[in-house]
Amino acid sequence: MDPLLHIKNLTVSIEDKNILKDVSLEIEPGKIYALMGPNGSGKSTLSKTVMGHPKYKVESGQIFAGGEDITAAGPDDRAKQGLFLSFQYPKTIPGVSLSNFLRSAYKSVKSEEIRVFDFKKKLKDKMETLSIPEYFADRHVNEGFSGGEKKKAEILQAMILDPKVIIMDETDSGLDVDALKIVAEGVKKLQTPDKAIILITHYFKILEYLTPDVVFVLKDGELVETGGSELAKEIEQNGFQKFGVTEVVEQPATEVVEKNEEEKSEPEEPSSPFAMID
Amino acid sequence: MSTTAGTASDIITTKPIKAFQDIDRSRFDDKNEERSVGDVNYGINEKLVRWISSEKNEPEWMLKKRLDGLKAFQELHMPNFGPSLKKLNLDEICYYRRADEEGNAKTWEDVPEDVKTTFEKLGIPEAERAVLAGVGAQYESENVYHKLKEEWTSKGVIFEDMDVAIQEHPELVKEYFMNKCVPIKDHKFAALHAAVWSGGTFLYIPKDVDVTAPLQAYFRMNASRGGQFEHTLIIIEEGAQAHYIEGCSAPQYGMSSLHAGCVEVFVKKGARFRYSSVENWSKNTYNLNTKRAIVEDDGIMEWVGGNLGSGVTMLYPCTILKGDRSRADHLSVAFAGDGQFQDTGAKVIHVGKETKSNVLSKGLSKDGGTSNYRGLLRILPNASGSQASVNCDNLILDRSSISCADPVMEIHEDSAEVSHEAKVGSIGEEELFYTMSRGLSEEEAIAMIVQGFIEPIVKELPLEYAVELNRLIELEMEGA
Secondary structure, X not given: OOOOEEEEEEEEEEOOEEEEEEEEEEEOOXXXXXXXXXXXXXXXXXXXXXXXXXXXXXXXXXEEEOOEEOOOOOHHHHHHOOEXXXXXXXXXXXXXXXXXXXXXXXXXXXXXXXXXXXXXXXXXXXXXXXXXXXXXXXXXXXXXXXXXXXXXXXXXXXXXXXXXXXXXXXXXXXXXXXXXXXXXXXXXXXXXXXXXXXXXOOOOHHHHHOOOOEEEEEEOXXXXXXXXXXXXXXXXXXXXXXXXXXXXXXXXXXOOOOOOOOOOOOOOOOOOOEEEOO | OXXXXXXXXXXXXXXXXXXXXXXXXXXXXXXXXXXXXXXXXXXXXXHHHHHHHHHOOOOHXXXXXXXXXXXXXXXXXXXXXXXXXXXXXXXXXXXXXXXXXXXXXXXXXXXXXHHHHHXXXXXXXXXXXXXXXXXXXXXXXXXXXXXXXXHHHHOOOEEEEHHHHHHHXXXXXXXXXXXXXXXXXXXXXXXXXXXXXOOEEEEEEOOOOEOOOOEEEEEEOOOOOEOEOOEEEEEEOOOOEEEEEEEEEOOOXXXXXXXXXXXXXXXXXXXXXXXXXXXXXXXXXXXXXXXXXXXXXXXXXXXXXXXXXXXXXXXXXXEEEOOOOOEEEEEEEEEEOOXXXXXXXXXXXXXXXXXXXXXXXXXXXXXXXEEEEEEEEEEOOOOOOOEEEEEEEEEEOOOOOEEEEEEEEEXXXXXXXXXXXXXXXXXXXXXXXXHHOOOOOHHHHHHHHHHHHHHHHHOOOOHHHHHHHHHHHHHHHOOO
């Protein structure tokens, strides 16, 4: 059987700067993966490339979803192939309610019509499991959401869209312990034998709730080690020293921001989704 | 006085997202066989003005207003700002024609079949059954259908064809018509309007009467080169409340058409009035409309508008906050597609103390269209404790389209609080990626973001209009 996601010799650049170098990995159903690495190692680049961000240019290599080559597919087609990216910085969509947003997404991804009533019920059920208040369904997508609310809303979206591969880019950052627990519980609920979860994380606390089956370590855009959950433990204790990095591993903090190449200049809370032009 | 500055004047083009095809206007551009009769020549002169007045059997004072208007029209200059009006040949416009119906039909059954078809396509009968308290629909230059629910009649509400109102309520019309609010000499097209106006709506809400259901009039131009110069006069007496809806749609036709209507609104002490409109004239139309309200103490005036059609629009609804503690809200959205120039905005003049105004304008442009915000905020000396907020947002959907913001502020009162924000931009790549990563195609994602962009305005419109406006924008956005 084909793996859910197969990344084959992937080399990626952004604005002519080479970020990922010859990365290969396979994602199989029923497993939890942790993608770790020091700042700027290319973790977010990998997740955005897999999801089809137009700014990330695949120089060579291929991406397969369920055996199908999606290297050139748009983000919408990848979503339909069962990929989901929980954003590190979820975007605000003013004027569009979370409920409408998700219903449109559901109709696209599932290629099926759903009655407003049925959808609202489904949404309400999932919101309850994540302790998201009901009125959030009518709030505009991520507008005025706190860091924790945004992350929970991302998990909610994954629950509704029911993807096969869920990539969680720093989903655990910006959460207090209670929110982290709820998110981790949510992730557990997402995990079924036919799905795979990829946790991109700095924050080991979440690994107390979720034990990865496989740990990938990225450094300078290269996949330098693959191991089991013991590899994560080792990194928690010693940082990335063994990979020649002296950087201290981030301690649990309210907001851990990965200052990598693509996020540096991006504000956390843009006031409008429309790029300002001066 | 405190201000937060925005960009005063930006002319921007941005990267293309996708080329969109033209809207399917067939629903709106069906043209009935012309029904007009009479042998009115094109162009304007004193003979025509006198003829219109005598056809309508008007009192002498109205004829005098018309002649004053004609004189002012001939003396005044064309606007020296905004879109070019060079291609508007005022000698080729037919300024008055009447449909061959006699008088106003009172029930739907009395309305001629082809007129009915036109209105049915626009959803009038349903609208009337569903929510509306009364319907005034203008066909060509005269109303053919006018009705007011008895409930309101018994409360003294007058909702009448303007021509009829002159005959039946001459004292009210004479007092308010084009003198206190929009003077005849206000500008060239107001003067033209005074000379050749025909039809329109007269709405009078007596003291303390609260009309809960919205009142509606639908206007429609149909004949080639047929000008439309309807006059809307609205008087909301002390403590009264009402909501009036104007919807416009016109069929497409070869020669240039001119719409120069005039809306005058009087909001008395403690009264509250909302004027909602969706204007969707065909793209060969010059929409040079004048809308103005005067608000007395503690009164509230709300303008909610959507402008989609017209080749050229120059429309700047104005509120004069004359009374102390009076308030104004201006909410508008404008859409400019291929060949369209939407020059719209809001004018607010603070005269009274502790007056408040809020302007929120959203502009969209695509396929080479131009959508400009042109506004004026003037706070006069002694309008102490006034607060004003002006917010104009423009979204450009492709590289060939243009958008500018020109919000002029004249603040002559130190204690006034003014906030101002002007934005011109395109849809952000990250937002598009985020939305598409949830399975929406690029077009669907853009449509959704655009719908969210105009949501603050659309949500203020009555449901039917909100649906229609959203649908129209959706059609504009669709590729196929």
